[in-house]
Amino acid sequence: MKKSLLLMLLAGGMSAAYAQDTIPNAVSIQQTVNYLASDKLKGRGTDEKGGRTASRYVARQFKKLGLKPVNGNSYFQDFTFDRNAHKNIPSRNVLALLDNGAARTIIIGAHYDHLGTAGLFDGKYPIGQIHNGADDNASGVAGLLELARHYVKNAGKEPFNFLFIAFGGEELGLQGSKYYTAHPLMPLDKVHFMLNMDMIGRYNPERGIGIGGFGSAQEWPEVFKDVQQPGIKYFTDAAGKGASDHHNFYMNKVPVLFFHTGGHDDYHKPTDDANKLQAAAEAGILQLGIQLINRAMTFGELHYVGEK
Structure with missing residues (x-):
């Protein structure tokens, strides 16, 4: 291991051995975000070359993990x-x-697109400038891949299947999740719940991570009971609706959770770059997510709660 990488790991408060052996791990998260948020991909814009490159990258990672196409x-x-x-x-x-040969399926999702060079946004953002979107939402895709690695490692041991989805067109109106819920490849009434990760890479310890959708299933309060993750503070929000891809699942009567570390000065700006990612904190957030997923799997079914 190069000395510079070792120093980075130690600075992040973990040993090199820990980083290599654990899933989720901060090194892998940072590597994923470094690639997806590189200038080479030019902001992963919808109908831009970088967006298509990002989609192929995610597909390659899924294939390497041995996950099946659907x-x-x-x-x-x-x-x-x-x-x-x-x-x-x-x-x-x-x-x-x-x-996993189960009757029901958990969906884990994150959108991979970002603003690209802003050509489809009618002048709302500076056209021609690269918007790398490290937090929004390379961080969520990194989380998606880490959770996929974790559950692949436990393949056959879990009582639910897992469907991993990287959505396109989110920045242009939640288009990918809108299309999927209108044209599902697995029955929506067999979905245990949907976990959406959108901007989970800029953890603020004063705020903590917000978890939306707490009111979307009767069982969520029991699932969340006594769940804690060292170094990660969280708070819940009842709303199942929202400005990200979980919204379309909730509107189709699927219980949801939504992970989000909050807004910041680089939101939708060319300055949302990979060097600002809080990779170690994101690994902790994903560990929190694993706890919640595992507790949710102790319930044979979650009962959807609609908007009151």
């Missing part, structure tokens, strides 16, 4: 959508299944 032999679910004067914009979701 759309025939393809990891992709292609679709088009309209936005304002822009018609038939192409995008795609990236999906993979961990089949």
Whole structure:
């Protein structure tokens, strides 16, 4: 291991051995975000080369983990959508299944797209500038891949299947999740719950991580009871609706959870770069997520609660 990497690990408060052996781990999270938020991908814009490159990257990672495609032999679910004067914009979701032979499935999702060079946003953002989107939402994709690695390691031991989805077109109106819930590749009434991760890479210890959807299932209060993660503070919000991909699942009567570390000065700006990621804290957030997922799996079914 290079000395510089070792120093980085020690500075983050963990040994090199710990970082290599644990899932989730901060080194892997940082590496994923470094790639997805690099200038090479030019902000992963929808209908831009970098966005397509990002989708292929996620599909490769799913394949390396041994996860199965669910759309025939393809990891992709292609679709088009309209936005304002822009018609038939192409995008795609990236999906993979961990089949544990169970009757019900847990969906874990994060959107991989960002603003790109802002050409589809009608001047709202500086056109031509690269918006790398490290926190929004390379951080969520890193989390998606880490949770996939964790549950692949436990394949066959869990009482639920896992469907991992990287959504396209989120920044342009939650398009990927809107399309998936209208054209599901597995029955929505067999979904235990959907966990969405959107901007989980800039942990603020004063705020903690917000977890939305607490009111979307009768069992969530019991699932959350006594759950703690060292170094990670969290608070809950009842709302199942929201400005990210869990919203469309909630509107289709699926219980949801939504992880979000909050806004910051770099939100939707070209300055949302990988060197600002709090990778060790994100690993802790994912450990918290694993606790909640595992506790939710002790219930055979979660009972959806609609908006009151």
